[in-house]
Amino acid sequence: MTTNRDGDGTAPLTSNLLDASVETSTHAGLVLGMEDAAATPLGFSVFVDRDHYLQLDDVVHARSPLPPGSPAETVDFYGVVDEVRAVQEGVRFDSDVALASEGLLPAEPAVTAHVAVTRVEPEIFVPPRPGQPVSLARGDERDRALFFDQMAERVPFGLSRDGERVYANLEFLNGTRGAHVNISGISGVATKTSYAMFLLHALFESGTLGPEAANTRSLIFNVKGEDLLFLDKPNAQLADEDREDYARLGLPAEPFRSVSFYAPARRGTPAPETGSRMDGVTGFYWTLREFCAERYLRFLFADADDERSQLGLVVQQVEAQLALAARLSLPLDAPTVEIGGEVVTDFDELVDAIGLMTDPEEGGTWAGRAAAGTVQAFLRRLDAAKPYVGHLIRGHASEDDAAHVIDTGRAQVTVVDIHRLHDRAQRFVVGVMLKREFERKEASGSPRPLMLVVLDELNKYAPREGRSPIKDVLLDIAERGRSLGVVLVGAQQTASEVEPRVVANCAYRVAGRLDAAEAQRGEYGFLTAAARARASLLKPGSMILAQPEIPVPLLLRFPHPAWATRPSEVAEDEVDYSRYELSD
Amino acid sequence: MPLRLVPWSPEYGTGIEAETDAAADDGASLVDATVEGAWRAMSPDAAPVPAVQIVDGVRRVEAHAIDDSSDGSMAFGLFGSYAVGVVRCEGTRAHIPDDERVLRVRRRYLQAGGEAADRAVPVGGSVLHFRAELPAQAQAPADLVAALNRLMLDEEARLAEELSEDASTLTLVDGPLRLRAPGPRVVGYVKRTHRWYLGADRLALLGTLAVGERTPLFRIAEDTGQRDRLAWYLRIADMGTQFHHLSGVVRLETPGALPPSDAGALADQTALVLPRLASSPIRDPRAPQNLTPVGALEQLLTRRLGDRLWIRRRIAAALEPAGATFAVAAEAS
Numbered sequence: 001m002t003t004n005r006d007g008d009g010t011a012p013l014t015s016n017l018l019d020a021s022v023e024t025s026t027h028a029g030l031v032l033g034m035e036d037a038a039a040t041p042l043g044f045s046v047f048v049d050r051d052h053y054l055q056l057d058d059v060v061h062a063r064s065p066l067p068p069g070s071p072a073e074t075v076d077f078y079g080v081v082d083e084v085r086a087v088q089e090g091v092r093f094d095s096d097v098a099l100a101s102e103g104l105l106p107a108e109p110a111v112t113a114h115v116a117v118t119r120v121e122p123e124i125f126v127p128p129r130p131g132q133p134v135s136l137a138r139g140d141e142r143d144r145a146l147f148f149d150q151m152a153e154r155v156p157f158g159l160s161r162d163g164e165r166v167y168a169n170l171e172f173l174n175g176t177r178g179a180h181v182n183i184s185g186i187s188g189v190a191t192k193t194s195y196a197m198f199l200l201h202a203l204f205e206s207g208t209l210g211p212e213a214a215n216t217r218s219l220i221f222n223v224k225g226e227d228l229l230f231l232d233k234p235n236a237q238l239a240d241e242d243r244e245d246y247a248r249l250g251l252p253a254e255p256f257r258s259v260s261f262y263a264p265a266r267r268g269t270p271a272p273e274t275g276s277r278m279d280g281v282t283g284f285y286w287t288l289r290e291f292c293a294e295r296y297l298r299f300l301f302a303d304a305d306d307e308r309s310q311l312g313l314v315v316q317q318v319e320a321q322l323a324l325a326a327r328l329s330l331p332l333d334a335p336t337v338e339i340g341g342e343v344v345t346d347f348d349e350l351v352d353a354i355g356l357m358t359d360p361e362e363g364g365t366w367a368g369r370a371a372a373g374t375v376q377a378f379l380r381r382l383d384a385a386k387p388y389v390g391h392l393i394r395g396h397a398s399e400d401d402a403a404h405v406i407d408t409g410r411a412q413v414t415v416v417d418i419h420r421l422h423d424r425a426q427r428f429v430v431g432v433m434l435k436r437e438f439e440r441k442e443a444s445g446s447p448r449p450l451m452l453v454v455l456d457e458l459n460k461y462a463p464r465e466g467r468s469p470i471k472d473v474l475l476d477i478a479e480r481g482r483s484l485g486v487v488l489v490g491a492q493q494t495a496s497e498v499e500p501r502v503v504a505n506c507a508y509r510v511a512g513r514l515d516a517a518e519a520q521r522g523e524y525g526f527l528t529a530a531a532r533a534r535a536s537l538l539k540p541g542s543m544i545l546a547q548p549e550i551p552v553p554l555l556l557r558f559p560h561p562a563w564a565t566r567p568s569e570v571a572e573d574e575v576d577y578s579r580y581e582l583s584d
Numbered sequence: 585m586p587l588r589l590v591p592w593s594p595e596y597g598t599g600i601e602a603e604t605d606a607a608a609d610d611g612a613s614l615v616d617a618t619v620e621g622a623w624r625a626m627s628p629d630a631a632p633v634p635a636v637q638i639v640d641g642v643r644r645v646e647a648h649a650i651d652d653s654s655d656g657s658m659a660f661g662l663f664g665s666y667a668v669g670v671v672r673c674e675g676t677r678a679h680i681p682d683d684e685r686v687l688r689v690r691r692r693y694l695q696a697g698g699e700a701a702d703r704a705v706p707v708g709g710s711v712l713h714f715r716a717e718l719p720a721q722a723q724a725p726a727d728l729v730a731a732l733n734r735l736m737l738d739e740e741a742r743l744a745e746e747l748s749e750d751a752s753t754l755t756l757v758d759g760p761l762r763l764r765a766p767g768p769r770v771v772g773y774v775k776r777t778h779r780w781y782l783g784a785d786r787l788a789l790l791g792t793l794a795v796g797e798r799t800p801l802f803r804i805a806e807d808t809g810q811r812d813r814l815a816w817y818l819r820i821a822d823m824g825t826q827f828h829h830l831s832g833v834v835r836l837e838t839p840g841a842l843p844p845s846d847a848g849a850l851a852d853q854t855a856l857v858l859p860r861l862a863s864s865p866i867r868d869p870r871a872p873q874n875l876t877p878v879g880a881l882e883q884l885l886t887r888r889l890g891d892r893l894w895i896r897r898r899i900a901a902a903l904e905p906a907g908a909t910f911a912v913a914a915e916a917s
Contacts, residue, residue, distance in 0.1 A: 104673065
């Protein structure tokens with residue numbers, strides 16, 4: 001038995017794991033029917049056998065007979081344990097527990113579990129009959145309970161607590177029936193990004209995408225630290241348990257095979273501004289011509305302050321003038337543009353030129369009839385951007401300016417490091433990249449291969465209140481990306497601070513550890529009461545996943561990254577550079 | 585004389601129902617109180633608390649009935665259930681063996697005269713079998729209730745006889761000892777005192793007993809159908825000064841055939857084990873005499889008898905002529 005019984009193209013399970021899955025069911029208890037624990041079609045309690053136990057997240061199955069002459073002889077109930085409780089039977093007073101422990105009062109523990117029903121088959125919504133046996137669902141029964149049997153193409157999204165695969169339906173990720181993933185969780189445990197990267201790894205390596213995997217692309221912004229700058233290096237500190245988990249998941253415990261890294265070009269040189277990682281990183285910047293022609297100016301006005309001001313119209317008018325100037329500047333392949341008869345060769349000059357052309361006091365006309373105060377505000381802010389983004393927008397900077405354009409087509413994973421940039425420059429880079437990739441996919445006319453965009457701090461880029469050019473792009477991705485093959489894997493600490501339309505369009509909602517107060521907010525309505533309570537005590541590596549086809553959220557875990565997340569984890573001697581497409 | 589309360593909840597009576605007239609003989613003439621020498625308070629030497637198993641039962645009248653026979657005479661009938669079981673206290677574990685050989689639930693249909701037939705009462709997926717019995721000399725419903733009680737006591741005695749073969753544990757039986765073939769370590773536990781068997785001079789010692797102290801053994805000669813027994817009083821609880829000083833005292837009995845030294849050893853063991861098991865008035869209306877584990881056993885046995893109202897309805901349904909049930913069913917369909 002070396003072939004995978006799932007038939008989903010994932011790597012074969014190791015033999016001992018397969019043996020475990022051959023066992024089909026284990027008796028666990030009996031359906032309970034008490035006044036305060038009545039069985040219903042959507043949930044019921046189980047009296048757990050004294051010789052067995054049920055724990056949270058266990059998947060169970062119960063079969064209940066129907067009266068003769070019904071459309072079916074029996075109804076199968078599948079569900080997930082969402083509460084377990086123990087009482088001491090035979091005690092009446094709180095102090096009785098002491099009597100029982102001293103051997104003076106006979107009292108037996110009774111354990112009950114509550115099951116949230118996930119599936120009723122056939123769909124005859126009667127309560128399961130009290131007294132019917134309840135068993136742990138294994139193998140096919142478990143697949144039915146969690147609808148895995150109905151997923152034609154499935155991607156492992158993690159392991160359940162009992163070490164079984166938890167799948168997600170590719171159709172809800174690739175746009176066929178839905179798209180987008182949203183991850184919430186407090187920061188500091190690095191779980192959100194780790195999980196997003198795990199999902200990419202699973203998508204690329206599970207085989208579910210088939211040959212398309214090679215052409216599937218992803219764009220990731222490295223926002224904090226250097227976590228994502230070693231995605232192509234094996235994690236030397238990966239524990240054996242993690243390797244086993246990867247094996248269980250049918251995924252290789254290996255780093256990403258195809259990654260290109262970009263970091264902002266250092267001032268005055270095209271070389272990248274890097275930290276610990278020296279090799280294989282390309283410095284990026286944009287040419288003045290691209291900046292003008294592609295109307296990137298708006299992304300310099302994406303600060304929280306700008307969002308509330310009236311600058312939008314001025315920005316639009318100036319953008320139009322810059323685009324016109326770019327079209328008229330010759331030669332067309334020059335990185336520079338000509339404004340008012342002068343060749344502009346760097347960002348400072350561009351800002352000065354825009355000032356001359358816009359400020360009515362200088363005779364500028366670009367701002368049209370905008371109030372003088374607004375124009376002054378626009379120019380002040382533009383001027384203030386110079387020290388932060390000036391080095392990212394250049395005239396002629398190297399022999400091969402095109403090589404310094406971020407090209408997401410070069411590798412499966414494109415990492416853009418922005419963690420050393422000022423907030424204003426970060427917003428500019430993110431805005432420009434999102435706009436570019438979205439427009440590129442829009443122009444290509446084909447939703448395949450997929451483009452996955454991983455973006456942390458959604459609350460910053462698509463806040464609940466106000467408008468901004470980046471939020472506009474993100475809303476576009478959230479609402480139209482599904483049909484264009486652009487998948488947003490967004491993350492934030494608090495979903496309540498993110499534009500609801502962005503979150504609402506996500507087919508998959510994931511919650512890591514949540515602040516207890518945050519977990520009570522309406523944005524986490526996908527969590528059951530029990531899941532909310534647990535969300536405040538999740539450990540790193542554990543997530544609660546809500547997916548469209550399964551009516552209850554599932555707790556899952558995922559292994560530590562098989563790739564290094566800091567220099568100390570890089571196993572230099574194990575690196576086979578021939579495996580990687582190095583970008584420099 | 586100060587006025588003090590009797591701790592039992594009034595619906596259970598007083599627990600002390602012996603004649604209070606000091607002049608009454610009260611059985612003292614049957615008693616030899618010199619078995620263990622001088623009449624004094626005795627307390628056992630420190631020793632490990634022995635394991636104990638306590639046999640007890642519950643009974644319940646499910647329904648009274650009247651059977652009209654063809655000759656026009658009437659006979660009272662009674663549907664009754666009873667259950668007997670055992671609770672074992674050993675070290676730090678108290679448990680009730682849940683096995684039909686030790687936890688026995690019985691259903692009987694008793695009738696005062698005439699001809700009685702077994703009654704099968706369908707309940708849900710199973711059937712309750714009320715086995716017919718014709719108790720001798722029973723006429724009034726109260727006689728049938730007494731007969732049901734006797735059946736329960738007989739069953740208790742049988743179970744105690746079987747269980748007391750195990751000499752490794754002390755066996756406690758509810759009420760005066762009425763076992764025909766008791767094991768070596770059987771003690772009857774009398775929580776409701778009908779006779780003191782002691783004269784006022786000796787009885788005074790009971791008021792001075794501390795918890796865990798007992799009187800010396802006294803032999804009760806054969807009387808009213810009971811064989812002779814060795815008995816002792818033991819204080820199992822101090823109920824406080826607001827309660828009468830005899831209210832924390834129980835009488836214990838063991839077969840008179842036992843050598844007094846063995847009986848004395850058993851008495852010492854009860855003095856070690858019973859004060860621990862005495863119940864608190866908070867949890868038992870017959871505290872302290874109704875021992876904590878026994879209260880729990882009774883609770884469980886009562887639960888095993890089934891829901892009273894429900895069984896009563898099933899009995900009524902079973903007595904309904906079959907035709908009537910069909911008629912209703914036909915109407916519904």
